[in-house]
Amino acid sequence: MNRPWLLWIPLAVVAFIGGLAIYGLAVPKDEQVHSAMIGQKLPAFSLPAATAGVEGLASADMVDGKPRLLNIFASWCIPCKAEAPYLEALKKAGIEIDAIAIRDRPEDVAAFLSEFGNPFRRIGSDSEMAVQLKLGSSGVPETYVIGGDGTILYQHIGDIRAEHVPMLIEKVNAAK
Amino acid sequence: MRMLALICLMLATPMFAQGSGPTPAFANRQLPDPAQEAEATKLMHSLRCIQCQGQSIADSDAHMAGTMRAEVRQQIAAGQKPEAIRGWMIARYGEWVSFEPDMKGAGLLLWLTPLLVLIAGIWLARGLFRRGA
Numbered sequence: 209m210n211r212p213w214l215l216w217i218p219l220a221v222v223a224f225i226g227g228l229a230i231y232g233l234a235v236p237k238d239e240q241v242h243s244a245m246i247g248q249k250l251p252a253f254s255l256p257a258a259t260a261g262v263e264g265l266a267s268a269d270m271v272d273g274k275p276r277l278l279n280i281f282a283s284w285c286i287p288c289k290a291e292a293p294y295l296e297a298l299k300k301a302g303i304e305i306d307a308i309a310i311r312d313r314p315e316d317v318a319a320f321l322s323e324f325g326n327p328f329r330r331i332g333s334d335s336e337m338a339v340q341l342k343l344g345s346s347g348v349p350e351t352y353v354i355g356g357d358g359t360i361l362y363q364h365i366g367d368i369r370a371e372h373v374p375m376l377i378e379k380v381n382a383a384k
Numbered sequence: 385m386r387m388l389a390l391i392c393l394m395l396a397t398p399m400f401a402q403g404s405g406p407t408p409a410f411a412n413r414q415l416p417d418p419a420q421e422a423e424a425t426k427l428m429h430s431l432r433c434i435q436c437q438g439q440s441i442a443d444s445d446a447h448m449a450g451t452m453r454a455e456v457r458q459q460i461a462a463g464q465k466p467e468a469i470r471g472w473m474i475a476r477y478g479e480w481v482s483f484e485p486d487m488k489g490a491g492l493l494l495w496l497t498p499l500l501v502l503i504a505g506i507w508l509a510r511g512l513f514r515r516g517a
Contacts, residue, residue, distance in 0.1 A: 214508075214511070217508070239437070241434050241437075241477055241478075241480060241481075242478065243476065243477070244474070244475055244476055244477055244478040245475075245476060310405070311405030311447065312405060313405075334405075335405035335406055336405060336406060336407070336408040336451060336454070337405070337408075337447060337448060337451040338408070338451060338454075338455070340448075340451070341448075341451050341452065341455055341476065342476070343476070344475075344476035344477050346434040346435070346448070346477070347434075347435065347448075
């Protein structure tokens, strides 16, 4: 063979594929589906009240010049119960929180609020998940930072834990 | 005690309970126009379910998939083109939601790799055949 270097090509290809496999195993995979709506305006929606005594939520309610959090939750969602104290802490820090309840019943939302407290200003009921789809949200719980002009600034996927509270406060304050 | 635990287990609500909201009308009902339904079904087979990730929304029983099917059918019924609806989904969930990657960026590599491998194979084989002849 007059071109001995050709023999190395199959080895190089196999080494490359093997390298990819090792990379795939070594690097933890991000299985979350992030919303592609970050940086865009909230989609227009108007949701009825999720339970008696707390007003419903329309996109226009979040365009008043004041940044806030939008929490996507459900009374049937276990991590939503876990994050309740941290939402309360965010409220105590002076942050306004609106919410959307996904596939929920008024009596279940009422029971959830009476057990875990109500940190929310308004709660809209998205019983068919249509608004969740418009937001590019992939599950419960999720928390969005919404700018005072109704721009979606940040999406936190999963429950809020103690370590996320200062970060969220900072993001809301940075939007002021 | 063991009996009690067993009964408790049987009564436990599944942890991944999906709530109690209604299912959107068009999640599981076909469009009246068969041509439109065919168009919608074809698109639904190429959109990925957000909740169960590996399945298309046509195959998935997840509530999110139902909501996505309803959205597809409603937009098709309103005269929207399938590729525009795919674009609508991508605008919300990114390229990830489509089972048919776009021919650009990493997607382009995905489409071209088999072709490149084939060309490389032919090139490698060529030398061998020539020597054999």
